[in-house]
Amino acid sequence: MDSELITVTIDGKEVKVIPGTTVLEAARTAGIHIPTLCHHDDLCSEALYQQTASTPHQGEHSHQHEESAMLSTPSSCRICLVEVEGLPRLHASCALPIHNAMTVRTTSTAIRHARRDILELMMSEHYGDCFACARNGTCELQKLCADYGVTSERFGRPHEPLFEKSAPGNIIVRDQNKCILCRRCVRMCALYQGVYALTTEGRGDHSRIATFMGKEMKDAACINCGQCINRCPTGALTERDDTESVWHAIEDPDKMVVIQTAPAPRAAIGEMFGCEPGTPLTFQMNTALRRVGFDKVFDTNFSADLTIMEEGSELISRLYKALVLKDNTAALPQFTSCSPGWIKFIEHFYPQYLPNLSSAKSPQQMMGAVLKTYFAEKNGWDPSKIVSVSLMPCTAKKFESARPEMDASGYRDVDYALTTRELGRMFKQAGIELPKLDKSPFDDPFGTPTGSGVIFGATGGVMEAALRTVLEIVTGEKIESLFDHADIKPVRGFDGVRMAEVTIGKVGPVPEILSHLVPDFEWLKGVTVRVGLAHGTVNAIRVMKDIEEGGPLSKCHFIEFMACPGGCLGGGGQPIPTDREIRAARAKAIYSEDATYVVRKSHENEDVLRIYREFFKEGPCSHKSHELLHTHYKERV
Amino acid sequence: MDAQQTLRTEVEQLVRVHGRTRTALMPILQDLNRAHSYISEDAMLAVSDALNVPRAEVYGVATFYSYFSVKPRGTYVIRICRTISCAKQGEYHPAIAALFDELEIGMGETTSDGMFTIEQTNCIGMCDQGPAMMVNEIPHIKLTEASVRSILNEYRHAALAAKKAQ
Numbered sequence: 001m002d003s004e005l006i007t008v009t010i011d012g013k014e015v016k017v018i019p020g021t022t023v024l025e026a027a028r029t030a031g032i033h034i035p036t037l038c039h040h041d042d043l044c045s046e047a048l049y050q051q052t053a054s055t056p057h058q059g060e061h062s063h064q065h066e067e068s069a070m071l072s073t074p075s076s077c078r079i080c081l082v083e084v085e086g087l088p089r090l091h092a093s094c095a096l097p098i099h100n101a102m103t104v105r106t107t108s109t110a111i112r113h114a115r116r117d118i119l120e121l122m123m124s125e126h127y128g129d130c131f132a133c134a135r136n137g138t139c140e141l142q143k144l145c146a147d148y149g150v151t152s153e154r155f156g157r158p159h160e161p162l163f164e165k166s167a168p169g170n171i172i173v174r175d176q177n178k179c180i181l182c183r184r185c186v187r188m189c190a191l192y193q194g195v196y197a198l199t200t201e202g203r204g205d206h207s208r209i210a211t212f213m214g215k216e217m218k219d220a221a222c223i224n225c226g227q228c229i230n231r232c233p234t235g236a237l238t239e240r241d242d243t244e245s246v247w248h249a250i251e252d253p254d255k256m257v258v259i260q261t262a263p264a265p266r267a268a269i270g271e272m273f274g275c276e277p278g279t280p281l282t283f284q285m286n287t288a289l290r291r292v293g294f295d296k297v298f299d300t301n302f303s304a305d306l307t308i309m310e311e312g313s314e315l316i317s318r319l320y321k322a323l324v325l326k327d328n329t330a331a332l333p334q335f336t337s338c339s340p341g342w343i344k345f346i347e348h349f350y351p352q353y354l355p356n357l358s359s360a361k362s363p364q365q366m367m368g369a370v371l372k373t374y375f376a377e378k379n380g381w382d383p384s385k386i387v388s389v390s391l392m393p394c395t396a397k398k399f400e401s402a403r404p405e406m407d408a409s410g411y412r413d414v415d416y417a418l419t420t421r422e423l424g425r426m427f428k429q430a431g432i433e434l435p436k437l438d439k440s441p442f443d444d445p446f447g448t449p450t451g452s453g454v455i456f457g458a459t460g461g462v463m464e465a466a467l468r469t470v471l472e473i474v475t476g477e478k479i480e481s482l483f484d485h486a487d488i489k490p491v492r493g494f495d496g497v498r499m500a501e502v503t504i505g506k507v508g509p510v511p512e513i514l515s516h517l518v519p520d521f522e523w524l525k526g527v528t529v530r531v532g533l534a535h536g537t538v539n540a541i542r543v544m545k546d547i548e549e550g551g552p553l554s555k556c557h558f559i560e561f562m563a564c565p566g567g568c569l570g571g572g573g574q575p576i577p578t579d580r581e582i583r584a585a586r587a588k589a590i591y592s593e594d595a596t597y598v599v600r601k602s603h604e605n606e607d608v609l610r611i612y613r614e615f616f617k618e619g620p621c622s623h624k625s626h627e628l629l630h631t632h633y634k635e636r637v
Numbered sequence: 638m639d640a641q642q643t644l645r646t647e648v649e650q651l652v653r654v655h656g657r658t659r660t661a662l663m664p665i666l667q668d669l670n671r672a673h674s675y676i677s678e679d680a681m682l683a684v685s686d687a688l689n690v691p692r693a694e695v696y697g698v699a700t701f702y703s704y705f706s707v708k709p710r711g712t713y714v715i716r717i718c719r720t721i722s723c724a725k726q727g728e729y730h731p732a733i734a735a736l737f738d739e740l741e742i743g744m745g746e747t748t749s750d751g752m753f754t755i756e757q758t759n760c761i762g763m764c765d766q767g768p769a770m771m772v773n774e775i776p777h778i779k780l781t782e783a784s785v786r787s788i789l790n791e792y793r794h795a796a797l798a799a800k801k802a803q
Contacts, residue, residue, distance in 0.1 A: 196691030198693060199694055199697035200697050200701075201696065201697060203700075203701045203702075203703075210696070210700075212681070212692045212695075212696045213678050213681075220693075221692070
């Protein structure tokens with residue numbers, strides 16, 4: 001093996017690399033930092049290879065994008081220039097593969113000057129002031145300008161905008177005046193999400209990033225996942241800012257402003273306050289939210305558990321219909337419906353599979369519906385005066401909350417969906433140093449912290465929570481007898497597509513809460529329940545293809561789909577930057593939080609059981625729960 | 638059959654000629670551009686579906702090449718050479734001025750009858766015979782005020798004859 005390696009010397013340091021490794025990658029291995037604006041760690045060949053890794057079909061994943069010219073770094077920014085001994089001129093290290101021994105310098109007067117020239121040229125087409133930009137302080141271009149001492153406008157600056165900003169109504173907001181044409185957004189959208197909403201329009205100095213026919217993002221086949229925002233080096237891509245509306249509601253003495261917080265932001269918001277990725281600030285955040293002025297602070301974990309009850313019951317009744325009643329209207333595999341990016345994805349690209357989607361609303365929407373009905377009734381609040389806010393790791397949640405059908409109670413389930421980044425800004429505006437605050441609990445009646453809800457934030461989490469509940473209900477035995485500590489490890493991990501199966505040995509009696517759905521569980525005895533998982537919608541495409549071809553995933557009973565790489569913890573509304581290590585750290589925080597909770601199964605959440613007793617009465621998937629907790633989908637072009 | 642259906646049928650015929658692969662994208666777009674003077678939104682959607690190439694990518698390719706257009710153009714696209722030796726004949730050469738005068742349109746515009754569009758092009762390889770222009774894919778050289786007017790009339794007659802033949 002060793003003889004195949006090539007030795008390169010970078011800044012006097014020797015590194016051995018396999019042939020074809022780029023100088024940039026080799027420098028990273030040697031711990032030498034070369035700045036980049038178009039290269040992103042999530043978009044290097046190694047990361048692309050890993051993100052389509054899969055358990056069921058080891059080895060076949062490299063073919064996925066073989067045809068796509070988007071695989072390679074476009075080398076458009078030229079910031080990563082280096083000197084190679086014996087070669088004239090400077091070379092972009094991201095596009096310089098190593099085939100022979102070479103000696104490289106990553107810093108010299110020529111390199112520093114060239115990088116500064118490039119930055120100044122970028123600024124010559126960059127309209128807008130840093131202080132008025134959403135990325136002020138987190139902008140990669142701004143940072144490099146500071147690092148390289150760009151102090152003058154040698155090549156001038158535009159004094160008028162060169163492009164119009166996005167029209168109102170867009171959730172993904174574009175400002176092409178800030179765009180440096182790095183194409184990270186185009187490649188992210190294509191290679192991780194398989195959506196291809198963005199492309200490069202035109203050529204040469206007429207190039208610009210555009211959608212099909214130059215449509216606004218809201219009119220394009222875009223799923224609002226926001227992965228483009230998380231990779232954008234500048235302020236060219238941001239989400240719609242709803243913070244002013246929320247501040248306004250908080251200031252209004254006539255309104256009761258309540259907020260629910262999803263699990264993924266807790267594991268990430270600390271990054272905006274200088275904490276290491278994976279620092280959980282769940283309970284400090286509760287204190288901060290109260291200080292900001294929210295009247296109640298609720299845990300989305302409650303409605304995540306509610307989702308498991310509804311979605312799990314729906315699965316049991318679909319299985320019963322399909323396996324026992326031979327009713328072929330019960331579409332299997334059942335698909336999860338919590339990720340609004342995935343929902344819009346299937347509505348655009350695989351509408352023939354809409355019957356497979358669980359009709360259960362996402363936890364965000366369930367919480368909203370319950371707040372303006374059950375909670376309002378119980379506390380004597382006028383639902384018309386409740387402003388329901390959610391904290392989500394997600395930009396697509398803004399679209400979901402605005403779906404016209406999400407108002408079965410007569411009121412909007414959720415009025416404003418904030419991203420982690422937006423809430424972090426609100427805290428800063430309020431002078432709150434989040435990590436220094438004392439802890440405080442969530443408000444009742446949804447205050448029981450549960451592990452099953454927390455893990456919704458990671459890929460595989462919904463499936464794990466569903467299995468903990470469904471298997472325990474069906475077998476009548478503690479899940480710990482099948483999986484140590486109720487950790488269902490086979491569904492965890494970061495492989496793009498995963499599969500797992502569990503054979504049901506013995507069955508127990510049907511609990512009362514499900515007695516309206518099935519007479520007994522005898523028909524499940526000896527049945528092997530097969531589940532699948534995919535995250536990053538490009539992996540959803542692989543699952544759908546496999547299903548169409550009658551492959552192993554078509555034999556699954558239940559498949560979890562998450563639009564974003566890593567699941568919600570890698571959501572498009574999470575703090576910037578992101579990469580595989582940051583996402584892994586956030587996942588670790590989520591699973592360790594799960595491990596510390598006493599209640600780790602949705603059907604053991606006392607608050608959930610109470611709402612079925614007091615409010616839904618007839619159990620999951622009954623008339624009233626259908627009205628408030630379930631929804632429908634539609635085909636989109 | 639509505640317009641969209643007609644286009645889909647047309648694209649399917651082109652797929653039979655050029656194949657249902659990604660590499661067929663260019664020849665199919667070329668044929669569509671030739672037949673309609675531009676590639677419409679519906680045409681790009683039809684190509685995207687037929688070849689299973691994302692619509693944004695089809696759009697990216699169609700906008701990359703200046704001989705393609707995604708906006709309607711005249712039946713005859715006139716491209717005036719602007720490269721140095723043609724330009725040296727004089728930017729306001731009487732022949733070129735006659736063109737604008739005869740068609741009563743400016744650069745980048747299309748006549749109201751939808752027959753002619755005037756654009757600029759880089760070198761078409763007629764450097765020793767300028768001023769030169771192309772009408773669709775036919776070069777016309779050593780242009781004079783009189784030749785420009787007679788060339789335009791020839792195309793008008795051709796269009797009329799084609800219309801009658803239908």
